Amino acid sequence: MWVAATPHFCGEEDCTREGYYEVRLEQGESVWANLTERDELNNRLETWQGGLGPPDEESGENLW
Template identity: 70%
Template sequence: MSILYLVDDKHVPLYRVMWVAATPHFCGEPDCQREGYYEVRLEQEESVWANQRERDGMLTALDNWQGGMGAPDDDPDGDQASW
């Protein structure tokens, strides 16, 4: 398994990913070129922009890289994490 994932034309190290947007970008600006893309936020306030397929693949890669832990609400015992 690689620790790199291809987003747009960039090989992104999974350990640099801080968060992945759940909804596509929409700002309403007429000249916006990121409408409909998902932001993948990296360390040091950098971002890359992914289409839906890349975003879904990034989430799968992150989950596999972390050992398939899943989201906190996937707990089979029903215990909720206290954030």
């Protein structure tokens, strides 16, 4: 997974992604996140890379 560091800008007048951040998923798909969502994703990625493991999805609680 990869999160853009800068907002999308292509200069097209009818672009609906202007100012949004591209998030590339493992399947090669892309989704678009606003700044708040992007920060959330980055926080999660940092946590994962810190070796703490992903949050416990089933209980909705963090493991630490």
